[in-house]
Amino acid sequence: MEFSGGWDSRATLVDGRWVVRTPRRPEVEAQLLRETEVMPWLAARLPLPVPIPEVVTRTPLVVRHPLVPGxxxxxxxxxxxxxxxxxxxxxxxxxxxxxxxxxxxxxxxxxxxxxxxxxxxxxxxxxxxxxxxxxxxxxxxxxxxxxxxxxxxxxxxxxxxxxxxxxxxxxxxxxxxxxxxxxxxxxxxxxxxxxxxxxxxxxxxxxxxxxxxxxxxxxxxxxxxxxxxxxxxxxxxxxxxxxxxxxxxxxx
The missing domain is CATH 3.90.1200.10 (Aminoglycoside phosphotransferase (APH), C-terminal lobe)
Incomplete structure (x- = not known):
């Protein structure tokens, strides 16, 4: 089920627990990859849950993170x-x-x-x-x-x-x-x-x-x-x- 109309990436909920994201344009790929590298570090500093994405496949690029509740x-x-x-x-x-x-x-x-x-x-x-x-x-x-x-x-x-x-x-x-x-x-x-x-x-x-x-x-x-x-x-x-x-x- 697609549930995000974001300008940069398409987000789909899979199995009720994973948010799967794919870039809408080639230039967004670097942004998504950067998030997989920096968000685990940043999440540890913050008092509220945030997405912690990981790479599923690189060609085509697919990343996912556990659904943040709410x-x-x-x-x-x-x-x-x-x-x-x-x-x-x-x-x-x-x-x-x-x-x-x-x-x-x-x-x-x-x-x-x-x-x-x-x-x-x-x-x-x-x-x-x-x-x-x-x-x-x-x-x-x-x-x-x-x-x-x-x-x-x-x-x-x-x-x-x-x-x-x-x-x-x-x-x-x-x-x-x-x-x-x-x-x-x-x-x-x-x-x-x-x-x-x-x-x-x-x-x-x-x-x-x-x-x-x-x-x-x-x-x-x-x-x-x-x-x-x-x-x-x-x-x-x-x-x-x-x-x-x-x-x-x-x-x-």
Whole structure:
């Protein structure tokens, strides 16, 4: 049973206990192989279960990991916020030098990818915005380019990747975008896409500063820009239009 519509890989549940993943594109193979090498090491540092994949076959590439229990977080409460705050403290406390020595992408790659995305945002998304939003958009893009790249981050933290059962978190999944980047990217949804009681408890547990909150808001506002590009890349104008609606809504 296929149960993931991820952009990079296809995930299938086998025998009710194994998540089997295959790359959707050849360039994703290196990412999946990297996860088999780094996740066993990282899992030992974290207070919540995470996928620990292993190679099944290399040609074609197939990897699998035991199913992490729980359901995507739909109704965040304060206890969830505390647990996620503790998880992020542990993840972000991983020494960056050790993380890239283990195989996570280095800060230089992060900056290169930011600059490449920025060029596309300015060329493909910015012209779609009304004049009334143009300066705020430029300020946002400039702020993202100035953000640090000094912390091991999940890179795609949202409700579909945070699992729960009742008031307890049971795991965090999908580390395909993990890299050395700005810790604020992992706080974007957690602070600005969740109920106040969840965000408040996470903020207290993690120790969110005003500067960190400002950067997290910038990353939150940037999220739909990627959806616009994705819609263009797959030739789906509806996806691109939904992304543009999100861009305008978050710019305010």
């Amino acid at each position: 359901e995507p977080l739909e109704s965040p409460v304060a206890e969830h916020g505390r647990a996620l705050g503790e998880f992020l403290l542990a993840l972000h406390g991983t020494p960056a030098e050790t993380a890239w020595d283990r195989g996570f992408p280095r800060a230089e790659r992060t900056r290169d990818e930011r600059e490449a995305a920025d060029r596309r945002f300015r060329a493909e998304v910015l012209p779609l915005l009304p004049d009334s939003h143009r300066q705020r958009a430029l300020n946002l893009l400039d702020a993202i380019l100035r953000s640090p790249a000094d912390t091991l981050v999940h890179g795609d933290l949202g409700p579909e990747h945070v699992l729960s059962a009742g008031e307890h978190l049971t795991g965090v999944i999908d580390f395909g975008d993990a890299h050395i980047g700005d810790r604020a990217i992992d706080l974007a949804w957690a602070l600005f896409g969740t109920p106040a009681e969840f965000a408040g408890e996470l903020s207290r547990t993690y120790g969110v500063t005003d500067a960190l909150r400002t950067r997290a808001l910038a990353w939150h506002r940037l999220g739909p820009w990627y959806e616009v590009l994705h819609g263009a890349d797959i030739g789906d104008p509806e996806v691109a239009a939904e992304g543009l609606t999100g861009v305008l809504a978050r710019l305010g």
